[in-house]
Amino acid sequence: MKGWTAGERKAVRGARIRISLITAGFITLVVMAVGLVSDAVMRHAQDEQVWRDVRFGAALGDPVHPPVCTWLFVPGFRPLANAPDGFPLGTDLETTRRSGEAVERTVRRNHTVYLVRTQVRRDGQVVQAVFDMRYQLADRTHLWYALGVAELLGLLASVATGVVLGRVSVAPLAEALIRQRRFVADASHELRTPVTQAFTRVQMLSNQAAAAGLPAGHREGLARLTGSLGQLGDILDDLLLSACLTGGPSRPAECRPVDLAALARSVAEETEPVTVTAPPGPLWVNGVETALRRSVGELLSNAVRHAPGARVEVALVRQRGMVELTVSDSGPGFAPDEGERLFERFHSNGEGGRYGLGLALLREVVTHHGGTVTADGQPGKGARFTIRLPECEFSAM
Template sequence: MRSSQVAERTEVRLARLRIAVITAAIITLLMVVVGLVADAVMTRAQNDQVRRELRYGAARGDLSSPPVCTWLYAAGATPLANAPDGFPVRADLDRVRRTDEAVERVVHRNGTVYLARTEARADGNVVQAVFDLRFQLADRRHLWYALGVAELVGLVAAAVTGAVLGRLSVAPLAEALARQRRFVTDASHELRTPVTQVYTRAQVLSRQARAARLPAEHRDGLARLVGSVGRLGAVLDDLLLSASLAADPARPAERVPVDLTALARSVVAEEAERIRDGGLTVTVGGARRSLFVGGVESALRRAVGELLSNAISHTPAGGRVEVTLTGSGSAVELTVSDTGPGFDPAEAERLFERFHRAGDGGRYGLGLALLREVVTGHGGTVTAAGRPGRGARFTIRLPECAAPPERIPAAPVTAGHV
């Protein structure tokens, strides 16, 4: 999988390529059709002309001075000195004498093609006229040669034309995508401050309501308001991170070795209150050493936090969430598995679509889609596996990197739980 920006650029390039290919194919097809029509018209015209001359020669031609490219054979007549070998066709002469019906056939002799017509004249003499088709066949070959050259030139011209048309026609799409990203970034920035202020004020009012012992319905209403504004702030944060990743995913200058083991423990600690309120057990295990990956710590923290938050949200009270880290020297795997309701395996890939609505009615919003953008922006992959009623398992795989040189080796990390 690729980051959003790479995917958009790839789609734009593919759109240009499709337009270029379609344009070239249409022009090529038209030229082929024109060539076939020209060949058919030329062949028919030649055949009609040859047959007219052949019939005239067989019926009225002078035996001693036949038309050009034609030879006449009859009983008692001496063939011309340049007459082709293998003629006349005796079987046709005998057949016409028996049936008095004209016979016309194509004969392949001497490396060329002849058209032979045998018929009985009004005076009873049976005459066979033979026409050499080599010049007509040569004209057809020259026609196809010229069409082939024109086809190659036309194909090059069509490819260039298609490329130009593709660039001109797709340019508005690329500009629209860029404007969309700018709008999301600008809108998110403009909304972030007032939403943060509203969220802070709502929290203060909620605490004051509890201290003043206001009626339960008022306290519950303020609590719901705090939750709603908090979720709105989380969506804005997601949009901002997604826009920044699309604009410049995980810039190399910002990449540093990140201890994924310590980061995972820190994320679990941040969710301690939710874990306790939900009556869950969360463990962190696997590798007994620090595992480093190169990347942006804030983005990776958001990705791991999304996986853990997703597992906590879908695991009922008394359930268990396991965070496991393993390293192979070339890659680091972080797996978050839970004992929640799971999901249909057919939806595993669609879970990472923005605002995907699962078959059970659950909606996943931007979180998992943003998670994939972060992971792919760091050169990694993320997969999901699960079965209905048997929980879910999400696995992030990232390239492992060396620890920072100035770092003092940490004490061995042991499995723990919250």
């Protein structure tokens, strides 16, 4: 897993565990199905065979030398010394004497099962045959013991299978994601330079057009082109930032204490009209200043863009070891159940409003810094976005 992020390692391990569980479940179901079928077949075969033996013994068996596991109770003959307690069944004997019909029943006693048949023989004697099924029951128990061992071996095999399948099927997927991330990062980085050069040249042409007194239509076209190139540059920055965040935690050299209050005031000065309230003194968080600046700027620009002319306020507070930055506006707001979906990439609210990558990348940045971001709103009552980041100790020298 060299070169993988912690999230990718976790995802691969989770996939392997799921594969192992699915394989184990499948093997368990197969073994259980085989066990149930085998048990049913064995029970049926044993019952058929035993009842044939019992009927044969009751009709023709010798009371002195009965078949194996069988005792015959016949008037005038003394039962064998090892005959089980509780036999013969007097009620069945009396019923058969009166009706002449054979009576069969299953009796559970003495920690075993007995098959009992009472009938009238051709010579007029009423005979009761009792068969002890303890050996057949032991065979059934041994069958389930064997199936239990097979189940255990199957579970061990499923774990091994899960590991093998995880390496064979899941690992290439993770490698493909890594290659995709690298491609996005490389492509964004390579495209950023020519886009920046084109943006600079168009700005120069726009300024020269104004100075040269070109027609308003030409100047307007150059202005639109400048804006489009600027948006393209922002998109490339977003893609590059996303690839870098997905690629794993920032290097220690990139992270340093950042005064979130000062950063918010600096960003607010570039976005009018915005007011900032914060407690006295700095509010230190550990992170990448450029990424945090872009995140706060995204919240402010999002508020101004979706609530033009509305009042936008930024409030910072300390709370339980966290620094909270809240951006609220008095604009049109949004439905309460829309809050979580705003952070989805290219989310549309169904009313023509699209949020692109900005808020999705904002959440990635905040999560990357060990924090959280939430959105709350009510239709017609404005919106409120709250970033929570762990506070850190820092003493400026």
